[in-house]
Amino acid sequence: MALAHGDMPGTLRATSAGAGARLLPIVALAALLVLACLVPFVVSSYRLLQLTSVVIYAIALLGLNILTGYNGQISLGHGAFFAIGAYTTAILLERTGIPYWATIPIAGAICLAVGFLFGLPALRLEGHYLALSTFALAVATPQLLKFRLLEHWTGGVQGTYVPGFKAPFGLPLAWDQWLYFLSLAFAIVLFVLARNLLRGNTGTAIIAIRDHPIAAASMGINISLYKSLTFGVSAMYTGIAGALSGLVAQFVSPDSFSIFVSLGFLVGSVIGGVASISGAVFGAFFIEFIPNFADQISKAATWAVYGSFLIAFMYLMPTGVAGFPARIWKRLRPSRAVG
Amino acid sequence: MEAFLHQFLSGLANGGIYASIGLALVMIYQATHHINFAQGEQGMFSAYVALVLVQAGFPYWAAFLLALTFGFVTGVLIERVIIRRFEQAPVLSVVVVFLGLLFIINSLAGWLFTYNVQAFPSPFPAGLGSRFLSAHEIGMIGVTLVTLLLIYLFFRFTPLGLAMRAAAQNPDASRLVGIRVGWMLALGWGLAGAVGAIAAIMAAPIVYIEPNMMAGILLYGFAAALLGGINNPWGAAAGGFIVGVIENLAGAYVVGTELKLSVALVIIIVVLVTRPAGLFGYTIMTRV
Numbered sequence: 112m113a114l115a116h117g118d119m120p121g122t123l124r125a126t127s128a129g130a131g132a133r134l135l136p137i138v139a140l141a142a143l144l145v146l147a148c149l150v151p152f153v154v155s156s157y158r159l160l161q162l163t164s165v166v167i168y169a170i171a172l173l174g175l176n177i178l179t180g181y182n183g184q185i186s187l188g189h190g191a192f193f194a195i196g197a198y199t200t201a202i203l204l205e206r207t208g209i210p211y212w213a214t215i216p217i218a219g220a221i222c223l224a225v226g227f228l229f230g231l232p233a234l235r236l237e238g239h240y241l242a243l244s245t246f247a248l249a250v251a252t253p254q255l256l257k258f259r260l261l262e263h264w265t266g267g268v269q270g271t272y273v274p275g276f277k278a279p280f281g282l283p284l285a286w287d288q289w290l291y292f293l294s295l296a297f298a299i300v301l302f303v304l305a306r307n308l309l310r311g312n313t314g315t316a317i318i319a320i321r322d323h324p325i326a327a328a329s330m331g332i333n334i335s336l337y338k339s340l341t342f343g344v345s346a347m348y349t350g351i352a353g354a355l356s357g358l359v360a361q362f363v364s365p366d367s368f369s370i371f372v373s374l375g376f377l378v379g380s381v382i383g384g385v386a387s388i389s390g391a392v393f394g395a396f397f398i399e400f401i402p403n404f405a406d407q408i409s410k411a412a413t414w415a416v417y418g419s420f421l422i423a424f425m426y427l428m429p430t431g432v433a434g435f436p437a438r439i440w441k442r443l444r445p446s447r448a449v450g
Numbered sequence: 451m452e453a454f455l456h457q458f459l460s461g462l463a464n465g466g467i468y469a470s471i472g473l474a475l476v477m478i479y480q481a482t483h484h485i486n487f488a489q490g491e492q493g494m495f496s497a498y499v500a501l502v503l504v505q506a507g508f509p510y511w512a513a514f515l516l517a518l519t520f521g522f523v524t525g526v527l528i529e530r531v532i533i534r535r536f537e538q539a540p541v542l543s544v545v546v547v548f549l550g551l552l553f554i555i556n557s558l559a560g561w562l563f564t565y566n567v568q569a570f571p572s573p574f575p576a577g578l579g580s581r582f583l584s585a586h587e588i589g590m591i592g593v594t595l596v597t598l599l600l601i602y603l604f605f606r607f608t609p610l611g612l613a614m615r616a617a618a619q620n621p622d623a624s625r626l627v628g629i630r631v632g633w634m635l636a637l638g639w640g641l642a643g644a645v646g647a648i649a650a651i652m653a654a655p656i657v658y659i660e661p662n663m664m665a666g667i668l669l670y671g672f673a674a675a676l677l678g679g680i681n682n683p684w685g686a687a688a689g690g691f692i693v694g695v696i697e698n699l700a701g702a703y704v705v706g707t708e709l710k711l712s713v714a715l716v717i718i719i720v721v722l723v724t725r726p727a728g729l730f731g732y733t734i735m736t737r738v
Contacts, residue, residue, distance in 0.1 A: 179542070232723050239485055240722055243676050247715035250669065254712050374549060381546045414557035421550030422532060429539040 147295060151288045159287050160359070161399055166294040167355045168395035170301055172380050173388065174348025179377075180386035181309060182341040183321030185238065188245030190372030191252040192222045192346040194363075196353025198256070201273045201363045202264055211276050211358060215297065218354035219347045226346025230339035249373040256365035270364025273357050294355050301348060306388055308344075317341055349376075382424050384433025393432035456582050457702045458695060463587035464656075465694020466594030470649035471664075471671025472678065472686035473601065474642040479680055481618040481638045482533070484544050485672065488551035490664030492528075492643050493650030495555050496521035497659055498563045500651050501570060510573040517651060518644045525643025529636040559661040570654035590652045597648055598687055601641070605683075614638055666711065670697065673718045679731020688730060693718065 151159050175189050199218035203209050209217070229248065236244055256265050265271065275286060282289065308314055316337055319327040328334050357363050375398050383394025405416035428435045471489060478486045500517035504510060528551065536544050574589030583591075605611040616624045617634035624631050649671070650664060657663050670693050678689025696717055701710035722728070 185542070232719075235723050235726050236719075237726075239680060240676055240726065242485075243672060243715075244719045244722070246669070246672075247712070247719055250715060251709075251712035254709055258709065377542075378546055378549060381542045385542055412557045412561045414553040415561070416557075418550040418553030418557065421553070422547050425539065425543045425547050425550070426535060429536070429543045 144299075148292075151284075151291050156285075156287050159291055163287070163291045163294050163359055164356070165392075165395045165399045166291070166298050167352045167359065168376075168379065168398055169391045170294075170298050170355070171349045171352035171376060172383060172391035172394045173302065173305055174345040174352070175376050175380045176383075176385055176387065176391050177305060177309070177317075177348065178341055178345035179380060180384075180390075181314070181321060182317045182338065182345075184233070184338065184342065185242045186245040186345070186373075187242050187377060188248035188252075188373050189345075189349045189376045190368050190370065190374075191245075191248045192226060192349040193353035193356065193372060193376075194252050194256065194368035195222050195225060196350030196355075197357030197360075197363045197368070198265060198353075199350070200354040200357040201271050204274050205271060211274075212293070215351055215354045215358075219351040222350025222353075223343045223347040226350075227339050227343030229346070230342025231335075233342065234335050234338055246370070246373075249370045252368055253365040256368070265365075266363075268365060270362060270367075273361045273363060275361055290355075290359055294359075297351060297355065301351065302388060302391075305348070309388070313337075378421060382421070382428075382431055384431025384435075387431070387433035390431050390433035397432075452582075453702075457698045459582045460587055461695035461698030462691055463583060463590050463694070464698065465674075465691035466591050467649045467653045467667060467690070468670040468674045468693050469687040469690025470594055470597060470645050470652070471667060472674035472690045473598070473683055474645040474649070475671055475675045476680060476683045476686040477638050477642045477645070479675070480683070481614075481635050484533075484541070484548070485675075486642070487545070487548035487668070488528075488555060489642065489646050490650070490668030490671070491552050491555035491559070491661075492521060492524060493646035493648075494659075494661065494664045495524070495559050496643070496647035497570070497650040497654045497663075498559055500647075501568070501654075501659060502563075504571055510571060514573070514651060518647050521643040521647030522640040523643075525646075526636045526640040528643075529639035533639070534632070534635075556661050563661070565661055567658045567660045570651075570659045572655040586655050593648065593652055597645060601645070601683075604641075610637075669711075670694075670714070673715065677718050677721060677728055679728030682728070682730045685728060685730030689728070692729075 150162060154162070171189065171193055174192075175186060178184050178186055178189075196218040199221050200211070200214040203214040203217060204211055233241055233244055255261065257268050258265075259267070261267075277286065277289070279289075284292070309317070316327065316332045319330070319332060320334055320337055324334060360367070379394030379398040380390070381394075382397045383392065384390030401420055402413070402417055405420065406413045408416050428438070430438060471493070474489050474493075475485060478484065478489070496517045499520045500513045503513035503516055508516070532547065532551070533544075536547055539547075572586040572589070574585040576585050578585035578588050580588070605615055613624070613629045614634045614637060616627075617629050617631045618638070621631045624634075649667070653667055654663065657667070671690065674689035674693045675686040676689070677693060678685030678687065680686070693714065697710060697714040700713040700717065704713055
């Protein structure tokens with residue numbers, strides 16, 4: 112299945128940018144980082160909560176991008192891993208003495224394992240078949256969380272509370288400010304890791320499997336291992352995001368992990384730019400703010416406005432926000448004979 | 451035994467709806483290689499049109515035919531106005547466009563017809579019912595079989611059906627022999643819209659009509675299409691009946707209704723893992 116190749120970022124290509132062009136993104140990133148660190152001290156706590164959600168969504172979308180954009184496996188069910196992450200944190204905090212910060216990597220590890228195990232049978236399925244299987248996972252998640260036999264752990268239909276906590280080391284931060292910085296720290300580490308992973312040999316193998324599985328196999332790449340591992344890593348990212356979201360919401364319930372969470376992730380991922388790292392950030396802003404924006408335009412038909420946005424975005428930017436500048440550049444550049 | 455037979459037959463009746471939706475999905479898939487996630491919502495909207503007409507005093511079958519026409523025309527319009535512009539777009543972008551359509555139609559229906567759950571009339575006289583099946587279930591099976599037969603006759607024996615099959619199979623060669631491929635695609639969308647409308651109108655007396663009525667049904671239809679083989683319309687129809695029976699039996703004997711959907715899906719996926727091209731599909735060979 113051809114996903115989104117051609118002029119997409121993430122396609123294998125030689126880079127020959129000069130030192131000046133190299134420096135620019137670093138300066139821009141540093142400026143962005145400083146801005147992100149200043150934000151919690153100037154905006155209202157409602158806005159801060161929204162921005163924390165953006166950071167968390169960005170981590171989740173990055174996980175989906177690694178799987179769908181770079182490895183070519185479609186997932187309509189990443190909401191399930193988001194739920195597993197959130198519930199892991201909730202249950203650990205409720206039942207064990209594990210400190211809250213330690214539950215986040217544990218949630219990630221559990222999702223890594225679950226994702227890897229789900230990825231094994233999913234190896235045989237491609238394209239629409241994989242989409243259906245992951246969709247089934249997303250549909251089953253709220254039903255399983257409500258299931259009677261698990262009620263003792265999950266709290267059943269009512270869900271369960273996640274205890275709150277204070278900023279450590281006597282830092283002069285409010286609870287929501289500290290959570291923002293915690294999420295931001297996780298996001299930065301995970302984004303750097305993803306970038307290094309995708310730029311290295313492993314990333315080349317992951318992309319090669321997407322672009323040409325047979326050629327990849329004949330180069331000696333163990334396709335089943337890589338695909339399952341990619342599934343696991345992707346689930347881990349989304350699970351960590353889920354754990355953070357559980358801490359922010361201070362409450363988890365089956366209905367907050369309906370199929371729309373998974374569909375929202377896919378939408379955000381594609382709108383942002385599915386085969387890109389920065390796309391995850393754009394997509395996160397989209398899924399956090401655009402539904403609110405649509406609501407302001409029309410209370411009566413909010414989702415009709417939202418749906419129109421989706422179609423308009425895809426019409427104007429078929430390769431997502433991240434791929435948009437490259438497309439414009441291609442249009443504007445004096446045309447040369449292209450082979 | 452009697453209870454089992456009852457569950458089995460009523461599964462078949464529900465399966466008819468899944469078969470129709472599955473068939474509609476396959477018709478569009480064969481022509482464009484996309485899964486129309488908005489198929490269920492298009493049907494739901496047509497069912498609302500039928501309801502409004504019936505409430506306005508139209509006889510049931512007149513309202514039925516008008517709603518089908520509405521489904522057909524909107525299907526053609528959606529293809530001509532929106533989907534055509536995404537012919538060259540990446541697959542995932544098209545998926546997002548379909549999701550956008552789903553949101554739009556769902557929201558418009560809620561806006562125009564409210565989100566209240568409403569009863570929907572059934573045209574079949576109560577005397578038709580038997581020990582195992584209600585009148586509506588029997589009528590539903592009948593309507594499904596007639597629909598499948600008409601679709602079969604249309605594609606098999608009419609020049610237009612032949613042209614549509616040709617356009618789906620080999621667009622370039624079809625263009626060379628003078629078939630207007632673009633319009634054939636639009637017609638396919640129209641037919642799928644009409645078939646989806648039938649499914650929704652038949653489902654509505656059972657699940658009641660509301661904007662989200664088709665969510666579960668679309669999923670089962672999707673499963674039916676994949677189980678039967680996405681490149682085989684008759685496989686999809688057979689898949690629909692199989693899914694209906696699995697769903698009902700799993701709900702009655704395995705886990706109870708709360709996990710019915712999950713269990714049905716798990717069974718379908720287990721089947722697909724062992725037969726990745728579906729029960730009646732064929733594996734596509736690609737030259738490398």
